[in-house]
Amino acid sequence: MEARQQRIIATLLLLTATLFVTAAPAVAHLHPVILLPGYSCSQFDARLTDEYEPPTPACGVRKQGPGWFRLWENYTELQEDPTLLPCYQDQLRLVYDHTAGDYRNVPGVETRVVSFGTTRSFRFDDPVQKNVCMARLVEALEGVGYKEGSNLFGAPYDFRYAPAAPGVAARAFAGFREMNGNKPVIIVTHSFGGDYAMEFLNQSPLPWRRRYVKHFVMLCGSTGGSPVIMQAVASTMGSPPPPTTLRGSVLSLGNRSFEIIPFFLPSPKVFGDTPLVITRAKNYSAENMPEFLATVGFSDEEIARYRTRALPLTLNFRAPLVPMTCISGIGVPTIYRLVYWDGNFTDKPQVVNGDGDGVINVENAMALERAVGGDPAQPYFKSVLMPNTTHNGMISDDSTLRAVVNEILKANQATF
Template identity: 85%
Template sequence: MGPPRQRIITTLLLIATLFFSGAPAAAHDQATPGLHPVILLPGYSCSQLDARLTDDYEPPTPACGVRKQGRGWFRLWENYTALQEDPALLPCYQDQLHLVYDHAAGDYRNAPGVETRVVSFGTTRSFRFDDPVQKNACLERLVEALEGAGYKEGSNLFGAPYDFRYAPAAPGVAARSFAGFRSRLTRLIERASEMNGNKPVIIVTHSFGGDYALEFLHQSPLPWRRRYVKHFVVLCAGIGGSPLIMQVVASTMGSPPPPPTLLGTVLSLGNRSFEVIPFFLPSPKVYGDRPLVITRAKNYSAENMPEFLAAVGFSDDEIARYRTRALPLTLNIRAPLVPMTCISGIGVPTIDRLVYSDANFTEKPQVVNGDGDGIVNLENVLALERFIGNDPAQPYFKSVFIPNTTHNGMISDDSALKLVVTEILKASQATS
């Protein structure tokens, strides 16, 4: 039987304390005994992908096929070094990354002739990038901080990268990519537990990794969750979507894209083909009928999202897939029924509403900011308290707000990292 349910809302000033009280940091090459194993799920675009091209691939330009076709696996995402050396490769990578919808199978898949695989599943090696922007946007610094606190790669520290082009899927929806991920993550968690004296694991996620992990937990049997998952630590949870994505999809009409962010840049690479784009749109359960896009003639909210998608050029088929694949999940925000800590940045201007004159989506909108971490709106974070923290069946829920901390700063700023590792260690030390 778990401890009495607790819901604690705390606002923490940035602190400069040791990773944990009363014990020195362990050497990187030796795991500290007694720690519960940690499984890390990265944010959007922080899993690396390999690809290989078969004879069925039809390149947009001859150079895209001649260089790679029939030559085995190569790094498709993220190939920063290759693009620095030859920017002409960008259209090739865009073409090879895009997805197509197979109506017969009712599922998304790679373009014909493109095969892909996630790099180094089970390890944190794929969280390391040669792109300096990605170093602070992904989990490399958190891995180093956990190693400094006594964790060791492959011993009690593991990674669960995923193909970020695809979205989690509700039960009964054809989703080969997510089904494969669920199977691999289940085996990884069980193996990590067995390697560590049958201790249950701590799942730690950043950003979109929280969406993947939450749906994974929902679809795992409750006895299995109670046996294998000790705690769920969510950093910068984007569960419930963001008005920022409405500007991203509007930019496909020819308007200027949002201010450069890694999220917007990678989504634009998919040219609207990625399954995940509709999944990022604001959830009616979180945002209701509050206007998010304002024009003189009509306002658009999360509740009339199909009308907005039609206005920015989505086809009837694309809108139907939003209704059948994305919307059921964004409406189904509920407690995972395992102990949960949610750590969020606040105090950073974050897109709250967009104003377009005369519904002209080819123009740059006026942006009205609210509070958040620069990507995730505070309203989204507070919804987790309403729908998860207030569920009487949820055994434990704790929400921590770190002032003046950005989405990426949560996993790159020293002070935020210290707090995050402290919370992970508290979860490891907590008694049942």
């Protein structure tokens, strides 16, 4: 993936500096908002070159022309021609370049993020996605005076990639570090978008972030991972049946080629040595994750990449040192432990639930509050727990949206 396609926040800051001065007087008091959506909520295009080797002849048909086509997510085309599914799945894969020490597209596949700088990338032709991504939050912000392209912007990104530890090659993430802009902005994220934004801030110079970031609003932050991901990676043992939908192949997180998969695994900083996967012979926690990964079929090389790329970040999430509000859902049964009593990880496990938003555990919110709110250098931190609020409900339920928008308006008015 080319770095110019991933100038997520940095380019938008330059964009807001240029465009905000033209905003209508009625909304001139509003600081620009940049939205980063959650996992799978950014669309991107692809084109194939002669270097691409399709798994079947049908998958190479697009090589007849040089044009771009929608790779993620082309709901309409797949509805019309389901036989294209294996092609899309193959073209979504990543490969690890040992020479560069970084992840790349499959040879012969070029990609670009759709509608960079706008929120149009969050609006899918699949009607189900309206309540999963940020479309309804966009509408709610427009209802209080925000306007697309004037003071409301989107930062779509290729969600297959992940931030990497400092000093580790990560070309897809490097574009975050090219910075500019004049008007302080409010960064609003959902789910994994928050992890991406927080790491961007932490790897940016402190004087810059304090000058150009008015507030950071994190919704349902997934910092620290989730035990449910252990079920997803375990389910890829052996030869499981292939997913029947493109969304299923991605949302199952069973695609081990994605750089993001290890980043989602539970962090020892959040879950410690608490057993998360239980078998008759052995229990597995966040602290002995490498052993679990070996048990479910990860290679030594894959485990080494987990240790060097993902683990340092999940162990070291920290205060971004800009004003921050963290809003989390609670009161919804959320997977906390998985029981594979006979040690057969291809079976469906027994589930022990804890508290959370149905996806992210309440432990994540508490750990973030301790790490961020407990830092004396953090200028402002507020944690809001929303009872009976699901992960997707945070950005789709009317009552919750009103509360979220209210926090964004408060951030506009704050003087810290």
